[in-house]
Every structure is written in C-alpha cells, then in structure tokens.
Amino acid sequence: MISLNRTSLLSNSGVNGSGINARRQRCRPPAYVKVLASRSNQDQKGIATSERSGSALVESTLKETKDHAPSSCVSVDLDSTVGGGVKDVYGEDSATEDQLVTPWAVSVASGYNLLRYPHHNKGLAFSEKERDAHYLRGLLPPTVVSHDLQVKKMMHNIRQYQVPLQKYMAMMDLQEMNERLFYKLLIDNVEELLPVVYTPTVGEACQKYGSIFRRPQGLFISLKEKGRILEVLKNWPERSIQVIVVTDGERILGLGDLGCQGMGIPVGKLSLYTALGGVRPSACLPVTIDVGTNNENLLNDEFYIGLRQRRATGQEYAELLHEFMTAVKQIYGEKVLIQFEDFANHNAFDLLEKYGTTHLVFNDDIQGTASVVLAGLVAAQKLAGRTLADHRFLFLGAGEAGTGIAGLIALEVSKQTGAPLEETRKNIWLVDSKGLIVSSRKESLQHFKKPWAHEHEPIKELVDAVKSIKPTVLIGTSGVGGTFTKEVVEAMAALNEKPIILSLSNPTSQSECTAEEAYTWSQGRAIFASGSPFAPVEYEGKVYVPGQANNAYIFPGLGLGLIMSGAIRVHDDMLLAASEALAAQVTQENYDKGLIYPPFANIRKISAHIAADVATKAYELGLATRVPRPDDLVKYAESCMYSPAYRNYR
Ligand SMILES: NC(=O)C1=CN([C@@H]2O[C@H](COP(=O)(O)OP(=O)(O)OC[C@H]3O[C@@H](n4cnc5c(N)ncnc54)[C@H](OP(=O)(O)O)[C@@H]3O)[C@@H](O)[C@H]2O)C=CC1
Ligand SMILES: CC(=O)C(=O)O
Numbered sequence: 001m002i003s004l005n006r007t008s009l010l011s012n013s014g015v016n017g018s019g020i021n022a023r024r025q026r027c028r029p030p031a032y033v034k035v036l037a038s039r040s041n042q043d044q045k046g047i048a049t050s051e052r053s054g055s056a057l058v059e060s061t062l063k064e065t066k067d068h069a070p071s072s073c074v075s076v077d078l079d080s081t082v083g084g085g086v087k088d089v090y091g092e093d094s095a096t097e098d099q100l101v102t103p104w105a106v107s108v109a110s111g112y113n114l115l116r117y118p119h120h121n122k123g124l125a126f127s128e129k130e131r132d133a134h135y136l137r138g139l140l141p142p143t144v145v146s147h148d149l150q151v152k153k154m155m156h157n158i159r160q161y162q163v164p165l166q167k168y169m170a171m172m173d174l175q176e177m178n179e180r181l182f183y184k185l186l187i188d189n190v191e192e193l194l195p196v197v198y199t200p201t202v203g204e205a206c207q208k209y210g211s212i213f214r215r216p217q218g219l220f221i222s223l224k225e226k227g228r229i230l231e232v233l234k235n236w237p238e239r240s241i242q243v244i245v246v247t248d249g250e251r252i253l254g255l256g257d258l259g260c261q262g263m264g265i266p267v268g269k270l271s272l273y274t275a276l277g278g279v280r281p282s283a284c285l286p287v288t289i290d291v292g293t294n295n296e297n298l299l300n301d302e303f304y305i306g307l308r309q310r311r312a313t314g315q316e317y318a319e320l321l322h323e324f325m326t327a328v329k330q331i332y333g334e335k336v337l338i339q340f341e342d343f344a345n346h347n348a349f350d351l352l353e354k355y356g357t358t359h360l361v362f363n364d365d366i367q368g369t370a371s372v373v374l375a376g377l378v379a380a381q382k383l384a385g386r387t388l389a390d391h392r393f394l395f396l397g398a399g400e401a402g403t404g405i406a407g408l409i410a411l412e413v414s415k416q417t418g419a420p421l422e423e424t425r426k427n428i429w430l431v432d433s434k435g436l437i438v439s440s441r442k443e444s445l446q447h448f449k450k451p452w453a454h455e456h457e458p459i460k461e462l463v464d465a466v467k468s469i470k471p472t473v474l475i476g477t478s479g480v481g482g483t484f485t486k487e488v489v490e491a492m493a494a495l496n497e498k499p500i501i502l503s504l505s506n507p508t509s510q511s512e513c514t515a516e517e518a519y520t521w522s523q524g525r526a527i528f529a530s531g532s533p534f535a536p537v538e539y540e541g542k543v544y545v546p547g548q549a550n551n552a553y554i555f556p557g558l559g560l561g562l563i564m565s566g567a568i569r570v571h572d573d574m575l576l577a578a579s580e581a582l583a584a585q586v587t588q589e590n591y592d593k594g595l596i597y598p599p600f601a602n603i604r605k606i607s608a609h610i611a612a613d614v615a616t617k618a619y620e621l622g623l624a625t626r627v628p629r630p631d632d633l634v635k636y637a638e639s640c641m642y643s644p645a646y647r648n649y650r
C-alpha cells in the first residue's frame with residue numbers, strides 16, 4: 001500500500017533511481033493522500049511515515065521538464081508482466097543533468113484517508129492488526145467482517161432497490177468507495193449485475209448522466225482542451241494505462257447522440273475489462289471526447305454537463321481526434337490498446353481505417369460485435385444443422401454492427417470454403433432505413449454498404465425482403481425496437497424449421513423483438529439471442545433460455561490477449577480466433593437448453609481462452625512483442641488476471 005506523492009519529500013529515504021524493482025503502485029487524487037512538505041510535517045494526520053508504519057519507503061526522482069509535468073499522482077507497476085510497453089515511466093534512467101526533475105517520495109495512506117481511498121479501502125474487513133497499524137481504531141465499528149460477508153450484505157442491499165438506476169448508482173458508489181469489493185461483487189454475481197452496470201441500465205444512466213454525475217470516473221476531453229490534450233491526460237491519476245475505451249457519444253447504444261453523457265459507456269465497458277477480462281482497474285482509462293451534441297433535448301437541458309454547442313465536424317473534429325490519438329501514444333506508448341466505442345458510423349469506419357495501421361486499435365461495435373455474432377453462428381451449427389456456408393443471412397440495419405458482422409461472416413466462409421470474398425458476400429443481404437441494399441442504389445450508398453449491394457429489385461419492407469431473400473438467419477442491428485414484427489418472425493418460421501433470430505440492438509427498449517415474441521411467434525422453434533438480456537420464457541409448458549449476443553463476451557478476452565502478448569496491431573484473424581474460442585466454450589448442456597453462447601457465469605475462464613487464442617494468433621502473425629512466448633497461454637492469461645481478493649497490509 002504505497003502512494004506516490006508529487007510534492008512529498010522525505011529526506012532520509014533511500015533514492016533508488018533506476019534500480020527500483022519493487023512493485024510500486026497506487027495513486028488517487030491528492031485529496032485522498034495528504035502531502036508531506038518536509039520532514040517536520042511527517043506526522044500530519046492521514047500519513048504514516050516509514051517509522052510509523054514500518055513500510056519501506058522508496059523515493060524516486062521523476063524526469064520532468066517544464067512543459068512535461070507529471071500528473072499529480074501516478075501509478076506504475078514496474079514488475080508487470082502484462083505488457084503495456086510502459087517502461088521507465090519516471091524517466092529515471094534517461095534523465096540528464098540539464099533536465100528539471102521533481103523530487104518524488106513515497107508515503108503510506110492510512111487512517112481516515114485510507115477509508116476514503118477506493119484502491120485500498122476494505123471497510124469493515126480491515127483486521128484488528130491492520131486497524132492498529134493503520135490508525136483506524138475508532139474510525140470503524142468494532143466488528144470485523146469477511147470479504148464474503150461484505151459481498152452478501154451488498155447484494156442484499158442492492159436487491160432492495162426496485163429501480164434499476166438506483167442499483168446502478170449503488171454500484172457506482174461502491175466502485176468509488178471500495179474497488180475490490182465492487183469487483184468481487186461483480187465477478188461473483190456477474191449474471192445478476194451485468195444488466196446493472198452494463199446494458200440495459202447503463203443506457204438510462206447515460207441519458208441521465210448529467211443529473212447523477214458525482215465524481216469523475218474518466219477523462220472528459222472537449223474542444224476546450226484542443227492543443228492541451230497531453231496535459232489533460234497527465235491529470236489522470238494513473239500513468240501505466242493499458243486500455244482506453246473512448247467514445248464521442250454520438251451513437252450511444254441505440255439511444256442516439258447523448259454527447260458528453262456517453263461517459264457511462266467507457267466506464268461500464270472498462271469495468272467489464274476488469275471483471276470479465278482481468279485487466280487491472282488502474283490500467284483502464286475511460287475517455288469521452290466532447291465535440292458538442294446535436295441532441296436538442298440535451299442542449300436545452302439545464303443539467304447537461306457537456307459543451308452546449310452543435311457537434312464539430314470535418315477538420316475541427318479530425319484535428320481533435322488526431323491530437324488525442326497522438327497524445328495517447330506519446331504518453332502511454334505504442335502498445336496501449338484503444339477501443340473505439342459508440343461513435344456514429346460516419347466517423348467510426350474512417351477512424352478505424354486511419355488509425356488501424358499506426359495504433360493498437362479496434363472498434364468494438366464493428367469488430368467486437370462481429371466476433372461475438374460469428375461465434376454464436378458457429379455454435380448454432382450444432383442446433384440448426386447447417387454449416388456457415390449453407391446459411392443465407394438477412395440483416396435489418398446496415399451500419400457498424402450490421403456490416404461489421406457481415407464482413408466477418410464472409411471472411412470466415414471464404415477461409416472455410418476457399419471461395420473468393422465477392423462470392424461469399426452474395427449470401428448476405430442487408431436492409432437499411434431505405435430498404436434492401438441493391439445494386440441500383442449503389443451510387444448513393446455509404447462506402448461500407450457498397451460491397452453488399454447485390455442484384456435484386458428494390459424492396460422497402462423487411463417482411464417482403466424476408467419472403468424474397470428467404471434467409472435462414474435474421475439479424476437485427478437497426479437500433480429500432482419492435483421492427484421484428486409478428487409477420488416478420490412468422491415469415492422466418494415458415495421458411496425454416498429452426499430460424500436463427502438475433503435481435504442485437506440495445507438497450508432492451510430498442511431490441512428488434514423480445515425473447516417472448518421470438519419464441520411465441522415461431523412456436524418455440526427459433527434459435528434466439530439478443531444484445532440485452534431477456535429472462536427465460538415459458539411457452540406451451542417448455543422453458544426457453546435466450547442467450548445474450550453481446551460484444552461483452554469478446555472485448556475483455558480480446559483485450560487481455562492483445563495486452564499480454566504485447567501486440568502492436570489488431571488483425572482480422574485475431575477476431576476469428578476469438579470467435580472460435582468463444583464458440584468452443586459452448587457445452588452440450590448449453591446446447592440442450594437451446595443456447596448458442598455459454599453463460600456469463602463462466603466468463604473469466606472463457607476470457608482466458610479467448611485471450612490465449614488471440615495471443616497465439618498475435619505470435620503467429622509476428623505482431624506480438626512479448627518474448628519469449630509463454631508455453632501455456634491459457635495458464636499465462638489466468639496468471640495475468642486481476643483478482644479482487646483483499647491484500648493484507650503490514
Ligand atoms: N449486441 C451487441 O453486442 C451490439 C449491439 N449494437 C446495437 O446495434 C444497433 C445499431 O448499432 P450500429 O450498427 O453501430 O448503428 P449504425 O447507426 O451504424 O447503424 C444503424 C443501421 O440501422 C439502419 N436503420 C435505422 N432505422 C432503421 C429502420 N427503421 N429500418 C431499417 N433500418 C434502419 C440504419 O439505416 P441508414 O443507414 O439508412 O441510416 C443503419 O444502417 C444499436 O442499437 C446498438 O446498440 C451495436 C454493437 C454491439
Ligand atoms: C453492446 C454495444 O457495444 C452497443 O450496443 O453499442
């Protein structure tokens with residue numbers, strides 16, 4: 001439990017410059033850890049010095065130039081084996097005599113501040129010994145409870161709330177109060193709490209983010225910060241960042257432009273990186289880029305927290321994004337993973353193309369979604385009795401998710417059959433807001449739709465497209481709820497003994513149909529999965545368990561695989577590897593229930609397998625930099641995973 005403090009200076013601490021090899025971690029906003037200005041101040045309340053705590057103090061000198069000031073509190077894990085490319089963060093090795101440096105010292109958070117320090121706080125779980133050693137006597141009631149009992153109590157409390165948003169806020173408060181308890185709760189109760197911290201509730205949280213905003217959970221980078229983004233990044237209390245999830249808030253789930261309030265999405269996604277994929281919380285950075293919003297309701301909402309202007313576009317937008325992408329690489333290194341999330345499609349494809357060759361980036365809505373859906377389709381072969389190449393696909397929605405999934409299916413079929421991509425695309429049809437995408441529309445189509453413009457007469461209505469195309473698989477990526485009508489589902493059921501119907505749009509309100517509708521209208525024959533969870537459905541005496549086709553199955557494991565192999569670029573083959581790894585985790589027991597995804601309850605094991613297969617691919621493709629390659633990548637992935645178990649303090 002060691003805190004690095006910018007202005008601290010302990011004159012008798014051993015300076016250990018480049019030779020520091022201890023795990024040095026910690027940080028939080030300065031308010032949590034008081035500062036020692038000089039030796040005479042060492043007994044300030046809230047700080048235990050080495051003499052008081054018995055902790056070994058390590059002092060280091062940080063490289064810093066005037067225009068390159070460090071953040072007020074940084075965290076670094078010099079022993080980390082999970083890549084990230086962060087080395088010599090403090091510039092200790094490379095500082096030269098003419099460079100200005102800040103003298104850093106390490107202090108120990110204790111007493112009242114320790115209880116307000118979410119990385120270290122254990123609440124009532126502090127042992128008697130820890131209460132003595134860390135000045136906690138009297139600050140806590142006498143009972144000492146176990147981590148498990150804390151989890152039980154929190155779950156009891158959370159279950160008392162009837163309103164999902166209240167549960168969400170209780171979870172966010174817990175994250176800010178006791179990080180390890182938050183993650184243990186989430187990991188141990190993943191199926192119950194995923195809908196709270198993630199879709200659907202996170203959608204409502206974003207809509208009301210201005211009203212419920214309490215504390216910064218990530219970085220807001222607005223047009224006001226143009227020219228100063230590097231500086232802003234340094235304000236974040238952690239420095240050894242391995243994953244950034246960034247949004248500009250323009251397409252939040254299927255809820256549209258929520259501007260700056262989209263922050264709930266990167267925060268939620270990153271809490272899944274930790275809970276589901278084992279990336280440690282201090283290595284995760286949520287970012288929201290604020291270029292304004294075109295949402296009139298928000299612009300007129302007195303509680304709106306973002307820039308009150310219409311969205312910047314064109315060069316102004318591109319320059320801000322470029323400054324961000326450049327600064328991120330500059331501060332966190334080549335191997336920081338950047339996940340683009342919930343950008344509108346008119347920016348998403350361009351950003352991915354532009355930065356895909358220079359940064360370790362992927363777009364979750366295009367690529368993560370494609371990977372999870374492909375996994376479900378591969379698994380569905382057992383239930384539907386057809387190979388991927390034998391299917392005919394129809395999408396409602398031809399944006400990021402729709403064309404992303406279509407592209408990966410075509411690639412996989414092409415790899416499986418040896419047929420050229422142009423051929424495999426012919427079995428895949430998409431409908432957008434103007435109807436079926438056909439060659440007569442080609443001229444006016446956005447570039448990402450063009451490969452899907454096949455010869456066919458124009459069709460406006462989905463149900464007519466179903467009847468004409470005769471798909472075996474119907475996939476909803478429109479963001480519009482209720483679009484898989486009774487007529488549409490019945491048409492699918494009339495064409496197929498086992499129609500595959502994936503209703504991917506989020507949150508629940510935007511789902512193309514409900515699980516109950518899919519099962520009822522298909523007389524219980526549909527193989528159904530949805531983006532947001534639905535409860536099991538009883539139809540004519542039989543219980544049907546719908547799966548959740550959500551990219552949350554993929555991105556935590558994919559990210560872990562990239563980080564642990566020190567990958568420098570994302571490659572389509574890694575997405576295919578992730579799909580296969582996920583599909584391989586579906587058991588006979590799952591199939592017997594009609595599931596094409598394994599339950600989220602096993603997600604950490606699933607993520608380890610995905611990570612291992614992604615890392616394997618990274619090594620095969622020569623994109624991995626972590627050498628030597630670990631022999632057993634599954635074991636290695638598991639060993640890299642963050643555990644929320646409490647640490648014992650000396
Ligand atoms: N389950 C999961 O893991 C994921 C789910 N999603 C969900 O998918 C949805 C779409 O996301 P995304 O692809 O990024 O969004 P986009 O905005 O990129 O694409 C939406 C597409 O839907 C089309 N569309 C809109 N309204 C209709 C309509 N009434 N009838 C037919 N087509 C329509 C649009 O048509 P046009 O092009 O003509 O405007 C566009 O092609 C969202 O709800 C999102 O939450 C996304 C990623 C992952
Ligand atoms: C799940 C997800 O990424 C989305 O709905 O946008």
Ligand SMILES: [Mg+2]
Pocket residue numbers: 253341342364365
């Ligand atoms: Mg998304």
